[in-house]
Amino acid sequence: MAKAKTAFVCTECGAEFSKWQGQCSNCREWNTLTELRVAPARPGSGGGASTRQGYAGGGSSSVTDLSAVDLSEVPRFSSTFGEFDRVLGGGLVPGSAILLGGSPGAGKSTLLLQTACKLAQQRSVLYVTGEESLSQVAMRAHRLSLPTQGLKMLAETSVETILATAERERPDVLIIDSIQTMHLDDLTSAPGGVAQVRESAAALTRYAKQSSTVLMLVGHVTKDGSLAGPKVLEHMIDASLLLEGDTDSRFRTLRGQKNRFGAVNELGVFAMLEQGLKEVKNPSAIFLSRSEELAAGSLVMVVWEGTRPILVEVQALLDESAMGNPRRVAVGVDAQRLSLLLAVLHKHGGLFTGDQDVFVNVVGGVKALETSADLAIVLAVVSSLQNRPLPRELVVFGEVGLSGEIRPVPSGQERIVEAAKHGFTRAIVPRGNAPRKAPEGMEVVAVERLAEALDAL
Numbered sequence: 001m002a003k004a005k006t007a008f009v010c011t012e013c014g015a016e017f018s019k020w021q022g023q024c025s026n027c028r029e030w031n032t033l034t035e036l037r038v039a040p041a042r043p044g045s046g047g048g049a050s051t052r053q054g055y056a057g058g059g060s061s062s063v064t065d066l067s068a069v070d071l072s073e074v075p076r077f078s079s080t081f082g083e084f085d086r087v088l089g090g091g092l093v094p095g096s097a098i099l100l101g102g103s104p105g106a107g108k109s110t111l112l113l114q115t116a117c118k119l120a121q122q123r124s125v126l127y128v129t130g131e132e133s134l135s136q137v138a139m140r141a142h143r144l145s146l147p148t149q150g151l152k153m154l155a156e157t158s159v160e161t162i163l164a165t166a167e168r169e170r171p172d173v174l175i176i177d178s179i180q181t182m183h184l185d186d187l188t189s190a191p192g193g194v195a196q197v198r199e200s201a202a203a204l205t206r207y208a209k210q211s212s213t214v215l216m217l218v219g220h221v222t223k224d225g226s227l228a229g230p231k232v233l234e235h236m237i238d239a240s241l242l243l244e245g246d247t248d249s250r251f252r253t254l255r256g257q258k259n260r261f262g263a264v265n266e267l268g269v270f271a272m273l274e275q276g277l278k279e280v281k282n283p284s285a286i287f288l289s290r291s292e293e294l295a296a297g298s299l300v301m302v303v304w305e306g307t308r309p310i311l312v313e314v315q316a317l318l319d320e321s322a323m324g325n326p327r328r329v330a331v332g333v334d335a336q337r338l339s340l341l342l343a344v345l346h347k348h349g350g351l352f353t354g355d356q357d358v359f360v361n362v363v364g365g366v367k368a369l370e371t372s373a374d375l376a377i378v379l380a381v382v383s384s385l386q387n388r389p390l391p392r393e394l395v396v397f398g399e400v401g402l403s404g405e406i407r408p409v410p411s412g413q414e415r416i417v418e419a420a421k422h423g424f425t426r427a428i429v430p431r432g433n434a435p436r437k438a439p440e441g442m443e444v445v446a447v448e449r450l451a452e453a454l455d456a457l
Contacts, residue, residue, distance in 0.1 A: 006187065006195075008033040035187060035195035074261070080118040083269060083279040084111070086306070087241060087254050089262015092173070094212040096261065097205045097236065099179075101219040101227045102243035107252055107270070107277055108218050110140070111243065112175050114276050117141060119173055120151035126171035130157040130181030144276040157191060159184050159200045163207055171213060176204060178218035179233075198232055205236050234258060245272070249365055251286065252277065256306065266306025267366075284311040284422055287364040294392065297384030300424070301376030302397045302415040303368045309411065309418040311395065313363040314373065316380035318356040326355060332362025333373060341378050341400060348404030348450045349378075351385060372409040374400035375428065375453060382454065390457065391426065395419040398430040404450040408432025416444060428456050 008017045010033055015026035023030050076091035085091045088098070102108045109132075116127045129137055134155050141148050152169060156162055159182050166174055176182065182200040183191040190196070201217065208215035217237070219227050227234065227242075234240050238260040245252035254268040269280040280286055288300065288311055297316040302309050314333075321327065330338045338360055342353050360377060362368050375398035383390050397415055399407040409415075412433025419427055420439035427444050434446035447453045 005037070007036050009036050035189045035193070037184075037187060037195070037199055077123070079115050081111075081115060081268075081279055082281065083254065084115065087256045087259075087262075087266045087268040088239060089256075089259055089266070092214045093238070093261050094172070094214060095209050096238040097201075097208050097215040097217065098239045098241065099217045099219050099227070099234065099237045100241050100243060101221050103221050106243045106245055107272055108243055109177055110144070110272075111254075111270070111277050112177065112216060112218065113137065113141060114144065114146060116173070116175055117146040117148060117151055120149070121147060123172040124152070124170065125150075125173045125175070126152045126154060126166060126169055127175045127177070128154045128156055128162055129177050130155070131178060146276075157181050157183055159203050163203065166207060166211075166213070170211070173214045173216065174204075174208065175216045176218065178220060179204075180220050198236075201233050201236050244365065244367075246365060251280070251364060253365060255367075263306045267310065284309075284418070287312045287366060288422065294389035296387045296389045297380050299376050299380040299383065299390050300395045300419075301368070301373055302395060302419055303366070303370060303373060304409075304411055304415070309415045310366070311419060311422055311424075312366045312368065314368070314376050314380050315361045315363060316377065316384045317359040318353065318381065318384045319359075321355055321357045326353075327357045327359075329357075329359045331360070332365070332367050333360055333377060334369060337371075337374070338377065340402070341374055342381070344400055344402060344404060344450065345378055345381065349382070349454055351382060353381065353385065356385065370409070371399040371407075372397045372415075374398065375406060375430075378450070379428075379453065379457065382457070393423070393425040394428070395424040395426070396428045398428070398433070398447070398453075400450060406430045406447050406449060406453060416442065428453055 008020050010024040010027060012029045012032045013024065013027040015024055017033060020033055024032050074093050076093055078091050079085055100108055116125045119125050134153050137153065154165055179197055179201055180192040183196050184199050187195055187199060204215055221227055239256065240258040242255050242257055243252055244255065250272045252270040252272055254270065256264055256266040258264060269283040270277040271280055298313060300311055300313050302311055328335060328339055342358065345351050346353065358381065376396040378400055379396055397409060399409055401407055408430040412429060413435050416427055416429065416435060417439055420442045425441055425443060427442060429444060429446060431446040431448045434444060438444040445456045447456060
């Protein structure tokens, strides 16, 4: 069998070279050559007539009519965490590849170790650690009081060795911590490089698909919070999850960014305790732990995360700016969206904020990236600008258009019902989301323009 060769390809122009060099001689860009593994050519696969003969003489795959495809649901099994299962779309799917990313200290290894120890009591699990020694993992499991019987451990970074061990052990779940430490022996680049990460992930994913093994990969993130490594890594896997949370906060959010077996942008909430990560079954109750004293600029909104509504608090603070260019700081919301909403408030609400520093924050580390948070942000800004606290029993959601209209958002009825469950008695919602019959004890104010929402306050 011919050995696979390596080539160096420019990421800018695609030019291919036989060896590495600092500058691409084709596009003149620096440090853009990455190592790729090139499979040897098959006999008879050359150009011209030989190519046509090779195609004609090669094997052919069977073609299946779409209506004849088996629609039986792929069997799933639980990860032992309800919030983890929710983000995955209902549980672990045999043969799937899952990439779990997060910043250092977020709890990636802790979450997977807890999952592995509990799953090992029911299924065969192989945990491969490339960053820590076996004693370090064992000490963490002892500190978290986890059951360690039955969990198979392997400290290895060679993909070839890992695959050979997996072929022998035949685990139901294979955990790799982390993909940035893995390497293939026939690639000369260092572990963590673009070629090593891509080819290692491809080999492990190929094994998972062929053996119906659940593959769980730990991935590092860059400074801007995106997953490190080549972008093609996210295309190889079936589910991409991101574990977020500040080191000074005990809450962690697990968000699905890609999922071939469930809804994207699904959110799971965990609390980091001395015994490890504990799932939070009612996130709204956590995010609504507000101060007893009424404060201007504080308002509760309903955001939709995956398949459920969550109530979170948004806070706004406006202060007279001492500089010619006032600051616009947004935490948990899009900064560009905030500037847009301030312009709409001035044009259609008659309130000028051009001489004010504006700070907006979503409590609890939640990222409210959907447009249903628009109306709540605007009303919180108005409350802080006029220094007038809003009622504690008020909840708001709705999209604000550039012409000052309040647009409806998806799943409005479910948002109102969720707010009523938590004791809210008044809601300002878009007219398109007004229910035919409001929940008992809930007053629903339907608005169509921004001016109507300001009057409703």
